[in-house]
Amino acid sequence: MPHLAILSASVRTGRKSHHVALHLKRSIEATDNTVDLLDLKEFDFPLFDERLKFMKEPSAKVLDFAERLRKADGVIIVSPEYNGSFPASLKNVIDLLTEDWKGKPVSICTASGGMFAGTQVMVELLFPLWKIKAWVVPSSMQVPKVQEAFGEDGSVLVDQEGWKRRTDVFLNDLGWAIEARRRMEA
Ligand SMILES: Cc1cc2nc3c(=O)[nH]c(=O)nc-3n(C[C@H](O)[C@H](O)[C@H](O)COP(=O)(O)O)c2cc1C
DSSP states (O other): OOEEEEEEOOOOTTOSHHHHHHHHHHHHHTSSOEEEEEEHHHHOOOOOOSOGGGOSSOOHHHHHHHHHHHHOSEEEEEEEOBTTBOOHHHHHHHHHTHHHHTTOEEEEEEEOSSTTTTHHHHHHHHHHHHHTTOEEOSOOEEESSHHHHBOTTSOBOSOHHHHHHHHHHHHHHHHHHHHHHHHHHO
């Protein structure tokens, strides 16, 4: 069964997009898939200064992050929208591991405080992910007014049926990409 990683990108005090990451984790745990939550707030990485492959003495945290990302058959990036883009914390780790992203199925989930649900983040994030040859799954999940939609334990606060449907489609499409890649490598 596929093993997924969720990359929760917000390191902001009082962050809300992390609640969406917890919702996705709960949803995956209810399936046969396994899941690992890579919380960038917990990793607390310093500002990027070089790619892992060129680091002479990578920290244990960097090695742990890289290993857990490599192990994942697919990755879900949960990103907040900050001024029409994604946070620096996310670019920090995209640049860290360029080769490891190559061919990796990656699904994007965006969240914003406003009505537009991080649609601008989608566009911004596609470029670096294409550049490092991640295999970006066309299906995305976009959460408007995230502060009203999910509770801090990942519970769904509004439109339960709608979020269940959107989440299922989102996860199924990632599962399709993972299976397609597996067959290509068989
Ligand atoms: C620096 C900054 C810029 C932001 N810019 C936008 C924005 O362009 N559009 C929007 O809808 N919300 C914006 N927000 C609100 C965030 O989307 C909101 O905080 C949301 O909860 C997701 O971020 P979080 O996971 O850090 O909480 C911004 C928040 C911050 C901190």
